Amino acid sequence: MQTKRPAAVVLAVALCLAATACGASSAPAAKSAGGASAPGYPVTLENCGRKTTYTKAPDRVVVMNGASVAEVSSLLALGLGDRIVANQQSYGRSEVPGRAEAIKKLSNGGIKLNDAYDVPREAMLGLTPDLVLSTTSYGFDAKNGFATRDDLKTVGANTYISPQGCNQDTSRMTVDDSYRLLRDLGKIFNVGDRAEKLISASSRRIGEVAARVKAEKKPNVMVVFSNMSMGGNDFSSIAAHGIWNDILAKAGGSNAFANASKTAFADLSKEKVAAEQVDALVVISYNDPDPEAYARKLLKEFPQWPAAKNKRSLVLSDSIYLGPSNDLAVAEIAKMLHPAGS
Numbered sequence: 012m013q014t015k016r017p018a019a020v021v022l023a024v025a026l027c028l029a030a031t032a033c034g035a036s037s038a039p040a041a042k043s044a045g046g047a048s049a050p051g052y053p054v055t056l057e058n059c060g061r062k063t064t065y066t067k068a069p070d071r072v073v074v075m076n077g078a079s080v081a082e083v084s085s086l087l088a089l090g091l092g093d094r095i096v097a098n099q100q101s102y103g104r105s106e107v108p109g110r111a112e113a114i115k116k117l118s119n120g121g122i123k124l125n126d127a128y129d130v131p132r133e134a135m136l137g138l139t140p141d142l143v144l145s146t147t148s149y150g151f152d153a154k155n156g157f158a159t160r161d162d163l164k165t166v167g168a169n170t171y172i173s174p175q176g177c178n179q180d181t182s183r184m185t186v187d188d189s190y191r192l193l194r195d196l197g198k199i200f201n202v203g204d205r206a207e208k209l210i211s212a213s214s215r216r217i218g219e220v221a222a223r224v225k226a227e228k229k230p231n232v233m234v235v236f237s238n239m240s241m242g243g244n245d246f247s248s249i250a251a252h253g254i255w256n257d258i259l260a261k262a263g264g265s266n267a268f269a270n271a272s273k274t275a276f277a278d279l280s281k282e283k284v285a286a287e288q289v290d291a292l293v294v295i296s297y298n299d300p301d302p303e304a305y306a307r308k309l310l311k312e313f314p315q316w317p318a319a320k321n322k323r324s325l326v327l328s329d330s331i332y333l334g335p336s337n338d339l340a341v342a343e344i345a346k347m348l349h350p351a352g353s
Contacts (some may be wrong), residue, residue: 051201059148059177061160063169068200069142073120074098076129077146078297080114081173081333085192087113088335089205096120097138099129103298106330106339125156132158140168142199147176171195173333181275182252186217186261186337189254193335209335216338217261224263224349230290231267232259232344233318237294237302242278251277255331262344264291289316291348292324295331302326323347
Protein backbone atom coordinates (compact mmCIF):
# COMPACT_ATOMS: atom_id res chain seq x y z
CA MET A 12 0.00 0.00 0.00
CA GLN A 13 1.19 3.50 -0.76
CA THR A 14 1.23 6.02 2.01
CA LYS A 15 -1.66 8.41 1.63
CA ARG A 16 -0.59 12.03 1.75
CA PRO A 17 -3.04 14.75 2.87
CA ALA A 18 -5.32 15.83 0.03
CA ALA A 19 -3.96 19.38 0.04
CA VAL A 20 -0.41 18.13 -0.45
CA VAL A 21 -1.55 15.76 -3.18
CA LEU A 22 -3.26 18.61 -5.01
CA ALA A 23 -0.20 20.81 -4.66
CA VAL A 24 2.03 18.10 -6.13
CA ALA A 25 -0.35 17.61 -9.03
CA LEU A 26 -0.15 21.34 -9.75
CA CYS A 27 3.49 21.92 -8.89
CA LEU A 28 4.98 21.93 -12.39
CA ALA A 29 2.81 23.89 -14.65
CA ALA A 30 2.10 27.25 -19.02
CA THR A 31 3.00 30.50 -20.60
CA ALA A 32 6.62 31.39 -20.17
CA CYS A 33 7.38 34.70 -18.51
CA GLY A 34 9.40 37.30 -20.37
CA ALA A 35 11.53 40.10 -19.00
CA SER A 36 12.58 43.50 -20.29
CA SER A 37 14.24 46.63 -19.05
CA ALA A 38 11.85 49.48 -18.34
CA PRO A 39 12.40 53.22 -18.71
CA ALA A 40 13.87 55.04 -15.73
CA ALA A 41 11.44 55.01 -12.83
CA LYS A 42 11.23 56.19 -9.26
CA SER A 43 10.68 53.94 -6.28
CA ALA A 44 8.65 55.05 -3.29
CA GLY A 45 11.86 56.16 -1.59
CA GLY A 46 13.38 57.98 -4.57
CA ALA A 47 15.52 56.97 -7.55
CA SER A 48 15.86 53.38 -8.64
CA ALA A 49 18.92 51.42 -7.55
CA PRO A 50 21.75 50.93 -10.06
CA GLY A 51 20.71 48.42 -12.70
CA TYR A 52 17.03 49.12 -12.12
CA PRO A 53 14.18 49.45 -12.87
CA VAL A 54 13.48 46.02 -14.36
CA THR A 55 10.04 45.01 -15.58
CA LEU A 56 8.94 41.41 -16.07
CA GLU A 57 5.78 40.20 -17.73
CA ASN A 58 4.73 37.32 -15.55
CA CYS A 59 1.55 35.33 -16.21
CA GLY A 60 -0.30 38.26 -17.74
CA ARG A 61 0.97 40.92 -15.32
CA LYS A 62 3.78 43.43 -15.57
CA THR A 63 5.78 43.71 -12.37
CA THR A 64 8.43 46.40 -11.93
CA TYR A 65 11.40 46.21 -9.59
CA THR A 66 13.22 49.39 -8.54
CA LYS A 67 15.72 47.52 -6.38
CA ALA A 68 16.65 43.95 -5.48
CA PRO A 69 14.08 42.38 -3.13
CA ASP A 70 15.32 41.73 0.40
CA ARG A 71 12.25 40.23 2.08
CA VAL A 72 11.42 37.17 0.01
CA VAL A 73 8.78 34.59 0.91
CA VAL A 74 9.00 31.23 -0.86
CA MET A 75 5.71 29.34 -0.89
CA ASN A 76 5.55 25.56 -0.67
CA GLY A 77 3.72 24.36 -3.79
CA ALA A 78 5.26 20.90 -3.28
CA SER A 79 8.30 22.37 -5.02
CA VAL A 80 11.92 22.99 -4.21
CA ALA A 81 12.72 24.83 -7.43
CA GLU A 82 12.47 28.40 -6.22
CA VAL A 83 14.44 28.07 -3.00
CA SER A 84 17.11 25.97 -4.72
CA SER A 85 17.46 28.56 -7.48
CA LEU A 86 17.82 31.36 -4.95
CA LEU A 87 20.51 29.42 -3.08
CA ALA A 88 22.32 28.56 -6.32
CA LEU A 89 22.38 32.29 -7.14
CA GLY A 90 23.75 33.16 -3.68
CA LEU A 91 20.56 34.85 -2.53
CA GLY A 92 19.68 32.83 0.55
CA ASP A 93 20.10 35.87 2.79
CA ARG A 94 17.11 37.52 1.08
CA ILE A 95 14.68 34.83 2.27
CA VAL A 96 12.60 35.74 5.34
CA ALA A 97 10.32 32.68 5.12
CA ASN A 98 10.74 29.47 3.15
CA GLN A 99 8.22 26.62 3.06
CA GLN A 100 9.96 24.42 0.48
CA SER A 101 11.90 21.22 1.16
CA TYR A 102 12.34 17.79 -0.41
CA GLY A 103 14.35 16.58 2.60
CA ARG A 104 17.31 15.64 0.40
CA SER A 105 19.18 16.87 -2.65
CA GLU A 106 21.61 15.67 -5.28
CA VAL A 107 23.65 18.82 -4.56
CA PRO A 108 25.94 18.34 -1.53
CA GLY A 109 24.93 20.64 1.31
CA ARG A 110 21.77 22.00 -0.31
CA ALA A 111 19.25 20.07 1.81
CA GLU A 112 21.07 21.23 4.93
CA ALA A 113 21.15 24.83 3.69
CA ILE A 114 17.41 24.74 3.03
CA LYS A 115 16.76 23.30 6.47
CA LYS A 116 18.62 26.21 8.09
CA LEU A 117 16.40 28.83 6.42
CA SER A 118 13.70 30.49 8.50
CA ASN A 119 10.13 29.37 7.92
CA GLY A 120 8.89 32.68 9.30
CA GLY A 121 7.28 31.01 12.31
CA ILE A 122 4.12 30.53 10.26
CA LYS A 123 1.31 28.11 11.06
CA LEU A 124 0.44 26.66 7.68
CA ASN A 125 -3.14 26.34 6.44
CA ASP A 126 -4.94 23.19 5.28
CA ALA A 127 -3.16 23.47 1.93
CA TYR A 128 0.17 23.24 3.76
CA ASP A 129 1.18 26.73 2.80
CA VAL A 130 1.20 30.34 4.05
CA PRO A 131 -2.32 31.65 4.76
CA ARG A 132 -3.38 35.15 3.71
CA GLU A 133 -3.09 37.07 6.98
CA ALA A 134 0.20 35.44 7.92
CA MET A 135 1.60 36.27 4.48
CA LEU A 136 0.66 39.93 4.78
CA GLY A 137 2.10 39.98 8.29
CA LEU A 138 5.51 38.96 6.95
CA THR A 139 5.65 42.27 5.00
CA PRO A 140 7.40 40.71 2.00
CA ASP A 141 8.60 42.63 -1.02
CA LEU A 142 8.58 39.49 -3.21
CA VAL A 143 6.55 36.29 -2.98
CA LEU A 144 7.47 33.28 -5.13
CA SER A 145 4.97 30.57 -6.03
CA THR A 146 5.50 27.60 -8.32
CA THR A 147 2.03 27.98 -9.80
CA SER A 148 -0.93 30.36 -9.68
CA TYR A 149 -2.44 28.01 -7.08
CA GLY A 150 -0.41 29.86 -4.45
CA PHE A 151 -2.21 33.16 -5.11
CA ASP A 152 -5.77 31.82 -5.28
CA ALA A 153 -8.08 33.28 -2.62
CA LYS A 154 -10.19 30.10 -2.74
CA ASN A 155 -7.22 28.24 -1.33
CA GLY A 156 -6.89 30.67 1.57
CA PHE A 157 -3.94 32.56 0.12
CA ALA A 158 -3.18 36.24 -0.39
CA THR A 159 -3.86 37.16 -4.01
CA ARG A 160 -1.44 38.97 -6.23
CA ASP A 161 -3.63 42.07 -5.83
CA ASP A 162 -3.56 41.72 -2.03
CA LEU A 163 0.21 41.63 -2.09
CA LYS A 164 0.49 44.51 -4.54
CA THR A 165 -1.44 46.75 -2.12
CA VAL A 166 1.26 46.21 0.54
CA GLY A 167 4.12 46.81 -1.90
CA ALA A 168 5.03 43.21 -2.65
CA ASN A 169 5.80 41.91 -6.10
CA THR A 170 4.78 38.36 -7.01
CA TYR A 171 6.33 35.81 -9.32
CA ILE A 172 4.91 32.56 -10.71
CA SER A 173 7.50 30.18 -12.10
CA PRO A 174 7.55 29.11 -15.77
CA GLN A 175 4.70 26.77 -16.75
CA GLY A 176 2.87 27.73 -13.57
CA CYS A 177 0.45 30.23 -15.06
CA ASN A 178 -2.32 27.81 -16.02
CA GLN A 179 -0.96 24.90 -13.97
CA ASP A 180 -0.39 22.65 -16.98
CA THR A 181 2.89 21.01 -16.04
CA SER A 182 2.88 18.58 -18.93
CA ARG A 183 4.82 20.88 -21.27
CA MET A 184 7.66 21.71 -18.89
CA THR A 185 11.24 21.22 -20.10
CA VAL A 186 14.77 21.93 -18.89
CA ASP A 187 14.53 25.30 -20.65
CA ASP A 188 11.95 26.29 -18.03
CA SER A 189 14.55 25.73 -15.33
CA TYR A 190 16.84 28.07 -17.25
CA ARG A 191 14.03 30.60 -17.58
CA LEU A 192 13.50 30.58 -13.82
CA LEU A 193 17.20 31.27 -13.25
CA ARG A 194 17.23 34.07 -15.83
CA ASP A 195 14.16 35.74 -14.38
CA LEU A 196 15.55 35.63 -10.85
CA GLY A 197 18.85 36.92 -12.21
CA LYS A 198 17.04 39.94 -13.65
CA ILE A 199 14.94 40.52 -10.54
CA PHE A 200 18.00 40.53 -8.27
CA ASN A 201 20.46 42.07 -10.75
CA VAL A 202 22.65 38.96 -10.75
CA GLY A 203 22.17 38.02 -14.37
CA ASP A 204 25.85 37.15 -14.75
CA ARG A 205 25.54 34.48 -12.07
CA ALA A 206 22.43 33.07 -13.70
CA GLU A 207 24.07 32.86 -17.11
CA LYS A 208 27.12 31.07 -15.68
CA LEU A 209 24.88 28.45 -14.07
CA ILE A 210 22.87 28.02 -17.26
CA SER A 211 25.96 27.77 -19.44
CA ALA A 212 27.59 25.15 -17.21
CA SER A 213 24.41 23.07 -16.98
CA SER A 214 23.76 23.27 -20.72
CA ARG A 215 27.33 22.23 -21.49
CA ARG A 216 27.22 19.22 -19.15
CA ILE A 217 23.85 18.06 -20.47
CA GLY A 218 25.05 18.47 -24.04
CA GLU A 219 28.11 16.33 -23.39
CA VAL A 220 26.04 13.52 -21.88
CA ALA A 221 23.40 13.69 -24.61
CA ALA A 222 26.07 13.48 -27.31
CA ARG A 223 27.61 10.36 -25.74
CA VAL A 224 24.31 8.44 -25.53
CA LYS A 225 22.66 9.75 -28.70
CA ALA A 226 23.18 6.57 -30.71
CA GLU A 227 22.20 4.20 -27.90
CA LYS A 228 18.89 2.34 -27.67
CA LYS A 229 16.43 4.22 -25.45
CA PRO A 230 15.22 2.03 -22.56
CA ASN A 231 11.72 2.47 -21.14
CA VAL A 232 11.88 4.19 -17.77
CA MET A 233 9.21 4.43 -15.10
CA VAL A 234 9.33 7.68 -13.12
CA VAL A 235 7.23 7.66 -9.95
CA PHE A 236 6.97 9.63 -6.72
CA SER A 237 7.88 7.60 -3.67
CA ASN A 238 4.99 6.54 -1.41
CA MET A 239 2.61 9.14 -2.76
CA SER A 240 -1.04 8.80 -3.74
CA MET A 241 -2.70 11.37 -5.99
CA GLY A 242 -5.71 9.43 -7.26
CA GLY A 243 -7.92 6.40 -6.86
CA ASN A 244 -5.75 3.64 -8.29
CA ASP A 245 -2.82 1.74 -6.83
CA PHE A 246 -0.36 3.84 -8.84
CA SER A 247 -1.46 7.44 -9.12
CA SER A 248 1.85 9.30 -8.90
CA ILE A 249 3.44 8.01 -12.12
CA ALA A 250 5.03 10.82 -14.11
CA ALA A 251 3.68 10.77 -17.67
CA HIS A 252 4.58 14.17 -19.15
CA GLY A 253 6.71 17.10 -18.05
CA ILE A 254 10.29 18.03 -17.37
CA TRP A 255 11.24 14.44 -16.52
CA ASN A 256 10.54 13.39 -20.11
CA ASP A 257 12.96 16.01 -21.41
CA ILE A 258 15.55 14.85 -18.88
CA LEU A 259 15.01 11.20 -19.85
CA ALA A 260 15.42 12.02 -23.53
CA LYS A 261 18.67 13.89 -22.89
CA ALA A 262 19.90 10.92 -20.83
CA GLY A 263 19.13 8.45 -23.61
CA GLY A 264 15.85 7.05 -22.29
CA SER A 265 12.11 7.33 -22.80
CA ASN A 266 9.12 7.41 -20.47
CA ALA A 267 7.45 3.99 -20.30
CA PHE A 268 4.13 5.61 -19.39
CA ALA A 269 4.05 8.59 -21.73
CA ASN A 270 1.09 7.08 -23.58
CA ALA A 271 -0.83 6.28 -20.41
CA SER A 272 -2.09 9.83 -19.89
CA LYS A 273 -2.28 13.20 -21.64
CA THR A 274 -1.69 14.99 -18.34
CA ALA A 275 1.43 15.28 -16.19
CA PHE A 276 0.56 12.25 -14.07
CA ALA A 277 -0.95 8.85 -14.82
CA ASP A 278 -3.35 7.13 -12.42
CA LEU A 279 -3.10 3.40 -13.14
CA SER A 280 -4.10 0.04 -11.74
CA LYS A 281 -1.51 -2.49 -10.66
CA GLU A 282 -2.47 -4.65 -13.65
CA LYS A 283 -1.71 -1.88 -16.17
CA VAL A 284 1.61 -1.13 -14.49
CA ALA A 285 2.51 -4.82 -14.51
CA ALA A 286 1.75 -5.10 -18.24
CA GLU A 287 4.25 -2.40 -19.21
CA GLN A 288 7.85 -3.17 -20.06
CA VAL A 289 9.89 -1.20 -17.55
CA ASP A 290 13.60 -1.37 -18.30
CA ALA A 291 14.64 0.98 -15.49
CA LEU A 292 13.05 2.69 -12.51
CA VAL A 293 13.49 6.26 -11.24
CA VAL A 294 11.90 7.03 -7.89
CA ILE A 295 11.44 10.69 -6.95
CA SER A 296 11.83 11.28 -3.23
CA TYR A 297 9.57 13.98 -1.78
CA ASN A 298 10.19 14.06 2.00
CA ASP A 299 10.25 10.26 2.17
CA PRO A 300 12.66 8.94 4.84
CA ASP A 301 13.49 5.79 2.85
CA PRO A 302 12.77 6.07 -0.89
CA GLU A 303 15.32 3.36 -1.64
CA ALA A 304 13.10 0.90 0.24
CA TYR A 305 10.19 1.94 -1.98
CA ALA A 306 12.30 1.30 -5.08
CA ARG A 307 13.24 -2.17 -3.82
CA LYS A 308 9.58 -2.87 -3.04
CA LEU A 309 8.52 -2.03 -6.61
CA LEU A 310 11.20 -4.21 -8.17
CA LYS A 311 10.14 -7.10 -5.94
CA GLU A 312 6.46 -6.51 -6.72
CA PHE A 313 7.08 -6.68 -10.50
CA PRO A 314 9.79 -9.31 -10.99
CA GLN A 315 8.89 -9.65 -14.69
CA TRP A 316 10.21 -6.15 -15.42
CA PRO A 317 13.66 -6.03 -17.06
CA ALA A 318 14.37 -3.36 -14.41
CA ALA A 319 13.85 -5.97 -11.69
CA LYS A 320 15.87 -8.66 -13.45
CA ASN A 321 18.77 -6.26 -14.03
CA LYS A 322 18.39 -4.34 -10.73
CA ARG A 323 18.22 -1.00 -12.53
CA SER A 324 16.79 1.64 -10.23
CA LEU A 325 17.72 5.11 -9.08
CA VAL A 326 16.43 7.55 -6.47
CA LEU A 327 16.48 11.27 -7.29
CA SER A 328 14.90 14.31 -5.66
CA ASP A 329 15.34 17.93 -6.71
CA SER A 330 17.49 17.41 -9.81
CA ILE A 331 14.71 15.80 -11.88
CA TYR A 332 12.34 18.63 -11.05
CA LEU A 333 12.21 22.30 -12.09
CA GLY A 334 15.32 23.97 -10.69
CA PRO A 335 19.01 24.70 -11.18
CA SER A 336 20.40 21.12 -11.15
CA ASN A 337 18.81 19.20 -14.02
CA ASP A 338 22.28 18.36 -15.34
CA LEU A 339 22.81 16.08 -12.34
CA ALA A 340 19.65 14.09 -13.12
CA VAL A 341 20.66 13.73 -16.77
CA ALA A 342 24.10 12.45 -15.76
CA GLU A 343 22.79 10.01 -13.14
CA ILE A 344 20.08 8.56 -15.37
CA ALA A 345 22.49 8.21 -18.30
CA LYS A 346 24.94 6.38 -16.05
CA MET A 347 22.21 3.92 -15.06
CA LEU A 348 20.88 3.40 -18.60
CA HIS A 349 24.18 3.47 -20.51
CA PRO A 350 27.02 2.69 -18.09
CA ALA A 351 29.50 2.04 -20.89
CA GLY A 352 28.83 5.30 -22.72
CA SER A 353 28.17 7.81 -19.95
